[in-house]
Amino acid sequence: MTASIPLGLPVDPGRRRQVAAALRAVLPERCILSDPEDTRPYECDGLAAYRQLPMVVTLPDTERQVLAILQVCRELGVPVVPRGAGTGLSGGAQPLADGVVISTARLNRILRVEPHARTAVVQPGVRNLAISEAAAPFGLYYAPDPSSQIACTIGGNVAENAGGVHCLKYGLTVHNVLRVRACTIEGEVIELGGEALDAPGLDLLAVFIGSEGMLGIVTEVTVKLVPRPALAQVIMASFDDVALGGNAVASVIAAGIIPAGLEMMDRTSARMVEPFVKAGYDLDAAAILLCEADGTALEVAEEIGRMTEVLRQAGANAITVSQDEAERLRFWSGRKNAFPAAGRISPDYYCMDGTIPRKHLAQVLARIADMEATYGLRCANVFHAGDGNMHPLILFDANRPGELERAEAFGAAILALCVEVGGTITGEHGVGVEKIDSMCVQFGSRELEAFFAVKRAFDPFALLNPNKAIPTLNRCAELGRMRVSGGVLPFAQLPRF
Amino acid sequence: MQQIVDTFRERVHAAARENKPLRIRGGGSKDWYGGLLEGELLDTRAYAGIVDYEPTELVLTARCGTPLAAIEAVLAERGQMLAFEPPHFGAAATIGGAIASGLSGPRRASSGALRDFVLGATILDGKGDVLRFGGRVMKNVAGYDVSRLLAGSLGTLGLLLEVSVKVLPRAAGETTLRFALDQAGALRTLNEWAGRPLPLSGSCWHDGVLSLRLSGARAAVEDARRTLGGELLADCAPFWDSLREQRHAFFGGDEALWRLSVPSTAGPIAPGAGQLIEWGGAQRWLRAPGDPDTAARIRAAALAAGGHATLFRGGDKSVGVFQPLAPALARIHERLKAGFDPANIFNPGRMF
Numbered sequence: 009m010t011a012s013i014p015l016g017l018p019v020d021p022g023r024r025r026q027v028a029a030a031l032r033a034v035l036p037e038r039c040i041l042s043d044p045e046d047t048r049p050y051e052c053d054g055l056a057a058y059r060q061l062p063m064v065v066t067l068p069d070t071e072r073q074v075l076a077i078l079q080v081c082r083e084l085g086v087p088v089v090p091r092g093a094g095t096g097l098s099g100g101a102q103p104l105a106d107g108v109v110i111s112t113a114r115l116n117r118i119l120r121v122e123p124h125a126r127t128a129v130v131q132p133g134v135r136n137l138a139i140s141e142a143a144a145p146f147g148l149y150y151a152p153d154p155s156s157q158i159a160c161t162i163g164g165n166v167a168e169n170a171g172g173v174h175c176l177k178y179g180l181t182v183h184n185v186l187r188v189r190a191c192t193i194e195g196e197v198i199e200l201g202g203e204a205l206d207a208p209g210l211d212l213l214a215v216f217i218g219s220e221g222m223l224g225i226v227t228e229v230t231v232k233l234v235p236r237p238a239l240a241q242v243i244m245a246s247f248d249d250v251a252l253g254g255n256a257v258a259s260v261i262a263a264g265i266i267p268a269g270l271e272m273m274d275r276t277s278a279r280m281v282e283p284f285v286k287a288g289y290d291l292d293a294a295a296i297l298l299c300e301a302d303g304t305a306l307e308v309a310e311e312i313g314r315m316t317e318v319l320r321q322a323g324a325n326a327i328t329v330s331q332d333e334a335e336r337l338r339f340w341s342g343r344k345n346a347f348p349a350a351g352r353i354s355p356d357y358y359c360m361d362g363t364i365p366r367k368h369l370a371q372v373l374a375r376i377a378d379m380e381a382t383y384g385l386r387c388a389n390v391f392h393a394g395d396g397n398m399h400p401l402i403l404f405d406a407n408r409p410g411e412l413e414r415a416e417a418f419g420a421a422i423l424a425l426c427v428e429v430g431g432t433i434t435g436e437h438g439v440g441v442e443k444i445d446s447m448c449v450q451f452g453s454r455e456l457e458a459f460f461a462v463k464r465a466f467d468p469f470a471l472l473n474p475n476k477a478i479p480t481l482n483r484c485a486e487l488g489r490m491r492v493s494g495g496v497l498p499f500a501q502l503p504r505f
Numbered sequence: 506m507q508q509i510v511d512t513f514r515e516r517v518h519a520a521a522r523e524n525k526p527l528r529i530r531g532g533g534s535k536d537w538y539g540g541l542l543e544g545e546l547l548d549t550r551a552y553a554g555i556v557d558y559e560p561t562e563l564v565l566t567a568r569c570g571t572p573l574a575a576i577e578a579v580l581a582e583r584g585q586m587l588a589f590e591p592p593h594f595g596a597a598a599t600i601g602g603a604i605a606s607g608l609s610g611p612r613r614a615s616s617g618a619l620r621d622f623v624l625g626a627t628i629l630d631g632k633g634d635v636l637r638f639g640g641r642v643m644k645n646v647a648g649y650d651v652s653r654l655l656a657g658s659l660g661t662l663g664l665l666l667e668v669s670v671k672v673l674p675r676a677a678g679e680t681t682l683r684f685a686l687d688q689a690g691a692l693r694t695l696n697e698w699a700g701r702p703l704p705l706s707g708s709c710w711h712d713g714v715l716s717l718r719l720s721g722a723r724a725a726v727e728d729a730r731r732t733l734g735g736e737l738l739a740d741c742a743p744f745w746d747s748l749r750e751q752r753h754a755f756f757g758g759d760e761a762l763w764r765l766s767v768p769s770t771a772g773p774i775a776p777g778a779g780q781l782i783e784w785g786g787a788q789r790w791l792r793a794p795g796d797p798d799t800a801a802r803i804r805a806a807a808l809a810a811g812g813h814a815t816l817f818r819g820g821d822k823s824v825g826v827f828q829p830l831a832p833a834l835a836r837i838h839e840r841l842k843a844g845f846d847p848a849n850i851f852n853p854g855r856m857f
Contacts, residue, residue: 125769147701182621199831202812203768207766209827209834210838210856211656212834215649219649235700235703261562304725307724310724310725311722367562395642430641430642434645443647458638462649468840
């Protein structure tokens with residue numbers, strides 16, 4: 009969302025002086041920002057509708073400095089908000105008026121690329137794409153490729169369990185990270201996972217990945233690198249009806265094929281991105297499917313042949329296969345640029361991130377179309393069709409009174425619909441502050457209590473990224489387990505942890 | 506079925522009230538694995554059945570007591586499989602036991618571990634409450650990923666009632682190649698091959714022979730076979746089954762069996778002992794005594810290589826089955842245990 013609502017709570021200047029002084033005692037001056045002019049760039053992440061000036065921003069150079077910051081925060085009872093590139097869409101890195109931001113911007117070194125072991129050891133502030141670039145000379149790459157991969161950091165990917173367009177075949181962050189080294193709020197350095205394929209004890213690495221910065225501050229990550237396939241080719245198929253497109257995806261899977269990428273766009277999306285990327289999309293199709301095969305030349309030829317046959321039988325009325333790498337990238341460009349394209353045709357947009365069992369796709373898209381009328385707003389749908397992860401883009405203009413509120417209500421209604429058909433409120437963007445109320449729709453009080461038990465096991469002081477991701481029982485009770493209808497949620501009035 | 510859950514809940518309430526721990530057990534096929542067996546038996550097998558299976562969604566949901574063999578048979582009918590190839594270690598093995606033990610088979614290094622395929626779980630916690638985590642969809646980041654935390658937790662956090670797992674199509678082509686190589690040569694070769702786009706799906710080095718399984722599109726397997734050379738092993742499925750189920754001759758006899766989980770690039774460890782190496786070098790089986798001196802030596806060697814050692818089967822469990830945890834991690838474990846099982850009634854001592 010790009011609309012700006014000045015919601016920030018005031019920062020207490022006395023408290024800021026106290027905390028900044030305590031930090032200056034343990035950190036070099038260059039690692040601390042406390043003047044509002046300097047902290048302004050940190051006032052929001054990708055969920056830009058919500059802005060809040062942080063009390064202090066820190067930019068540690070070393071793990072030792074991270075520990076020192078955490079010690080100061082622990083002793084003074086100051087909440088800590090970790091931040092990577094700030095590209096997250098759910099407000100996970102949104103600052104707090106009484107909190108310290110730990111930015112990983114200076115922890116940005118690739119420590120080792122080990123081609124023989126097929127791993128890379130990197131600091132949390134390293135960009136996702138930079139890892140693949142460093143591994144490229146060895147014929148290797150880091151598989152998860154969120155659309156923001158040019159900017160987003162591995163630390164943020166770990167926090168959100170980031171996905172991408174190739175995760176049906178290659179997995180999410182949780183499947184591609186071997187080890188995380190992190191500092192706890194108690195001042196200890198922990199190693200989760202390892203360079204072996206498993207570690208003794210409970211699988212804490214699995215629970216840490218996707219924990220939205222609430223369990224520890226990551227200082228080092230070992231990622232798995234995989235061999236780059238010799239060749240990739242993508243099929244672009246058009247369908248007259250979204251239900252046919254959805255069924256075609258099921259038919260591909262039923263044929264025993266796991267495509268490297270399997271994405272769908274509706275007509276609104278295709279028309280939105282085409283002027284922008286000139287990919288040659290069929291603008292009359294109700295749905296466009298992109299199906300990618302990768303591997304050796306023979307393997308790709310075999311798989312493209314089989315997929316083409318399945319798609320034709322499933323009712324595709326036009327099929328194009330990319331003939332070279334430039335064409336493949338062009339077919340993908342629209343899908344990867346759907347969000348910027350939305351920003352181009354609409355003053356504001358709100359990107360949702362629900363996952364549904366794929367068989368309900370047609371029904372869910374029909375109901376979203378009905379909601380467009382109800383809320384008086386347009387919605388473009390892009391869809392990680394292989395794994396059921398939908399990204400409805402709600403288009404609105406925040407300068408028109410009531411539109412932001414309607415966009416949010418529309419979004420919450422879509423998430424409630426995802427839960428209703430057996431899905432989830434977030435597939436890969438995280439809950440953050442954005443979907444915290446929708447958590448009350450998906451989980452009952454007992455599960456929320458269990459989440460708090462997990463939180464306490466790592467962070468008994470409740471200082472790491474508080475008030476995010478997991479709503480308190482109180483909050484859900486006050487909302488009556490209902491989605492919020494209208495009105496921007498103030499996020500600091502209710503205790504959540 | 507609700508009645509069975511009610512019975513389980515009564516057992517949990519009674520156990521907490523009377524401070525009498527429960528020993529959760531499916532088919533009992535892995536009773537020998539992990540630490541001590543303490544507490545009154547709670548047999549999960551009555552709570553069985555596949556709840557939902559949608560081949561085109563690649564998701565299967567089953568109750569804990571469902572036999573693993575039944576699940577695999579249903580998947581095979583639709584040309585699909587559990588890609589982590591869970592070891593059964595006996596005909597009675599259940600899906601609940603497989604998830605709780607967290608063990609993966611020969612395909613682990615290429616397809617992923619059991620925990621990678623867990624999508625959702627329903628448990629009965631130590632207070633007798635039914636909790637649902639994750640779901641039946643591939644991508645889900647709402648709340649902490651507790652379902653994956655349950656994988657390999659040896660029943661210490663709760664009674665697993667139901668689990669949803671991702672399933673995958675069986676490969677169209679599969680073949681096994683054999684190469685004569687010493688241990689160091691096999692390790693080097695395996696790591697080199699793993700860095701190339703080859704359809705590897707299993708490896709085993711033992712006694713100077715490297716067996717390599719390839720699975721994938723027929724063209725890919727055929728391509729790789731031509732590139733790699735080696736000797737073709739006809740009818741290879743029984744061989745990989747014998748590895749997964751540890752019926753291979755290497756696993757026979759009474760001597761303790763150690764499992765070393767190390768980086769695949771670690772050089773030969775304890776080269777004197779009988780060894781079988783899987784997972785491209787990342788899982789190494791050792792036959793060596795399970796006494797305190799040997800245990801200390803093996804643990805030190807595993808640690809030095811960047812991994813850990815488990816006294817997998819046999820030996821003297823008083824030496825500790827699992828590698829001890831760093832104090833900060835041990836504390837997190839204790840708090841998690843206390844959060845899910847405050848009365849400490851589930852499988853005490855089975856893990857730590």
